[in-house]
Amino acid sequence: MTGSSSFELDKFPRPSIAVDVAVMTVTAAGELGVLLHRRTGDKAGTWALPGRFLRERERLAVAIERTLEEKCGLPARDITGRAPRQLHVFDDPDRDDRGWVLSVAHLLVLPIERLDPVVAEHPGLAIAPIRNDHAVLPDTQKQLPYGQDEIIARAHEELRREYLETPDPERFLETDTFTLSELGVVHFAVLGKENWAIDTFRRKMSRQLRETSAEKRGGPGRPAALFRRSRHS
Amino acid sequence: MTGSSSFELDKFPRPSIAVDVAVMTVTAAGELGVLLHRRTGDKAGTWALPGRFLRERERLAVAIERTLEEKCGLPARDITGRAPRQLHVFDDPDRDDRGWVLSVAHLLVLPIERLDPVVAEHPGLAIAPIRNDHAVLPDTQKQLPYGQDEIIARAHEELRREYLETPDPERFLETDTFTLSELGVVHFAVLGKENWAIDTFRRKMSRQLRETSAEKRGGPGRPAALFRRSRHS
DNA sequence: CGTAGTAATCTCACTTCTGCGAAAACCTTA
DNA sequence: TAAGGTTTTCGCAGAAGTGAGATTACTACG
Numbered sequence: 091m092t093g094s095s096s097f098e099l100d101k102f103p104r105p106s107i108a109v110d111v112a113v114m115t116v117t118a119a120g121e122l123g124v125l126l127h128r129r130t131g132d133k134a135g136t137w138a139l140p141g142r143f144l145r146e147r148e149r150l151a152v153a154i155e156r157t158l159e160e161k162c163g164l165p166a167r168d169i170t171g172r173a174p175r176q177l178h179v180f181d182d183p184d185r186d187d188r189g190w191v192l193s194v195a196h197l198l199v200l201p202i203e204r205l206d207p208v209v210a211e212h213p214g215l216a217i218a219p220i221r222n223d224h225a226v227l228p229d230t231q232k233q234l235p236y237g238q239d240e241i242i243a244r245a246h247e248e249l250r251r252e253y254l255e256t257p258d259p260e261r262f263l264e265t266d267t268f269t270l271s272e273l274g275v276v277h278f279a280v281l282g283k284e285n286w287a288i289d290t291f292r293r294k295m296s297r298q299l300r301e302t303s304a305e306k307r308g309g310p311g312r313p314a315a316l317f318r319r320s321r322h323s
Numbered sequence: 324m325t326g327s328s329s330f331e332l333d334k335f336p337r338p339s340i341a342v343d344v345a346v347m348t349v350t351a352a353g354e355l356g357v358l359l360h361r362r363t364g365d366k367a368g369t370w371a372l373p374g375r376f377l378r379e380r381e382r383l384a385v386a387i388e389r390t391l392e393e394k395c396g397l398p399a400r401d402i403t404g405r406a407p408r409q410l411h412v413f414d415d416p417d418r419d420d421r422g423w424v425l426s427v428a429h430l431l432v433l434p435i436e437r438l439d440p441v442v443a444e445h446p447g448l449a450i451a452p453i454r455n456d457h458a459v460l461p462d463t464q465k466q467l468p469y470g471q472d473e474i475i476a477r478a479h480e481e482l483r484r485e486y487l488e489t490p491d492p493e494r495f496l497e498t499d500t501f502t503l504s505e506l507g508v509v510h511f512a513v514l515g516k517e518n519w520a521i522d523t524f525r526r527k528m529s530r531q532l533r534e535t536s537a538e539k540r541g542g543p544g545r546p547a548a549l550f551r552r553s554r555h556s
Numbered sequence: 557c558g559t560a561g562t563a564a565t566c567t568c569a570c571t572t573c574t575g576c577g578a579a580a581a582c583c584t585t586a
Numbered sequence: 587t588a589a590g591g592t593t594t595t596c597g598c599a600g601a602a603g604t605g606a607g608a609t610t611a612c613t614a615c616g
Contacts, residue, residue: 102339102376102377102378102379103379104337104338104339104340105337105340105377105380106335106337107337107338107340107425143335144335144338145335146335146336146423147338147416147423148416149414149415149416150412150414151414176411176412178409179383179409179412179427181382181383182382183380183381183382190379190380192340194412269564270564271563271564287604287605288605289603289604289605289606290603290604290605292564292565293603293604307611307612307613308612308613309562309563309612309613310561310562310563310612310613310614311561311562311563311564311611311612311613312562312563312564312565312610312611312612313563313564313611313612314563314564314565315564315565502594503594504593504594520574520575521575522573522574522575522576523573523574523575525594525595526573526574540581540582540583541582541583542582542583542592542593543582543583543584543591543592543593544581544582544583544591544592544593544594545580545581545582545592545593545594545595546581546582546593546594547593547594547595548594548595557616558615558616559614559615559616560613560614560615560616561612561613561614561615562611562612562613562614563610563611563612563613564609564610564611564612565608565609565610565611566607566608566609566610567606567607567608567609568605568606568607568608569604569605569606570603570604570605570606571602571603571604571605572601572602572603572604573600573601573602573603574599574600574601574602575598575599575600575601576597576598576599577596577597577598578595578596578597578598579594579595579596579597580593580594580595580596581592581593581594581595582591582592582593582594583590583591583592583593584589584590584591584592585588585589585590585591586587586588586589586590
């Protein structure tokens with residue numbers, strides 16, 4: 091920005107700023123899913139990504155956090171320690187028929203354990219699986235409003251890029267230690283079978299983790315070594 | 324966003340939106356550089372990235388384009404065919420002492436040939452080389468205002484990520500055909516010597532280019548094969 | 557207790573990648 | 587026109603990565 095006298099700010103009309111968030115998780119079935127909520131107001135009943143308008147001098151991350159709390163009943167402490175990630179600013183002035191709105195799209199990853207109880211309790215919430223790069227809605231609605239399908243596509247793309255190289259950087263897995271299989275379920279959900287090579291996966295990831303002396307046993311098959319995140323990831 | 328009655332837009336105060344752009348180039352000396360301009364107004368004389376406030380219903384890319392035209396005298400046709408790339412939204416409400424401003428940072432790559440004549444003509448412009456991930460300013464000023472150093476760091480990081488894999492995706496090189504050495508100068512400028520392996524570079528890039536039957540000769544040394552961008556890059 | 561089933565890990569041949577030095581092809585200058 | 591300098595390209599041996607099958611170590615069930 092250029093140096094300007096302070097009243098210059100008032101010279102220009104200003105857009106409303108919205109935040110939208112694709113909360114992504116890996117379901118118990120091992121599928122990548124996104125949190126949707128049923129809208130209220132004039133377009134009640136349709137599914138959409140959570141989002142709302144930015145309040146005065148509010149930070150984007152805080153707006154995201156409050157949206158999830160207010161609209162989805164997700165307690166704030168379910169989000170602590172997790173930072174929403176900016177994806178894109180949608181700036182088409184005709185995107186929103188209510189007026190001139192810029193929308194900042196975000197990605198937030200949450201473990202399914204945090205989402206499941208909340209979704210079970212609120213009928214206005216759903217976790218839609220993502221197939222072929224778009225969300226499969228719970229009923230006959232085909233698309234999300236305001237081109238939110240593109241948000242999901244961008245979120246998925248971002249995740250794919252990260253998960254090719256790094257072991258669960260967004261922490262779908264919350265536990266301190268985990269087996270390579272557990273990690274594999276997450277990566278498989280993100281990457282899909284076309285980008286999935288189990289051998290390469292195990293080798294690349296185990297190199298980036300610290301092995302613990304413990305094992306996980308109890309299930310069928312050979313016990314699996316438990317790994318821990320390496321210090322700086 | 325949730326469905327809302329249309330007057331809801333007016334209920335909230337709205338922030339000013341600024342766009343800032345790191346115009347990056349590779350200088351004749353083979354260094355990565357960024358375009359700076361001397362500010363006017365109350366902080367006249369200090370160097371900063373070009374930027375201004377978004378006008379009513381203006382698209383971000385258009386605001387960038389006009390900023391460069393109005394503030395730096397870059398003719399619009401120097402930018403045609405090139406899309407600024409969003410990097411980040413800076414949302415700290417205290418970032419700008421003039422008020423509540425969100426700033427959308429962008430990266431735009433331009434070939435040095437387009438910048439050189441304009442910079443030579445305008446004394447308020449400079450191309451600052453980037454070393455150790457921050458711009459080396461032309462005079463005693465140490466830092467850019469409003470944390471614009473972070474914009475440069477993000478821009479550089481983004482470029483590094485792309486240029487490890489793909490031959491000049493942002494098109495520092497504008498000519499139709501080029502030799503691997505000419506391409507190498509650009510990649511070296513972006514990646515720095517620590518990420519530079521000439522053999523790997525040649526092999527990885529030549530595979531992604533189409534060889535032409537022409538050669539470039541005239542300089543000292545063996546003539547170099549001229550390559551062309553492959554269709555979809 | 558033995559057998560079947562399952563999951564994790566190891567082994568090995570094969571392919572690809574990497575760094576380096578040698579060779580090729582040109583320009584300049586004497 | 588021959589020698590020297592420069593730049594590009596090729597060739598090779600060693601390193602690293604890949605995919606598939608064999609092996610190991612468990613649980614479940616009769």
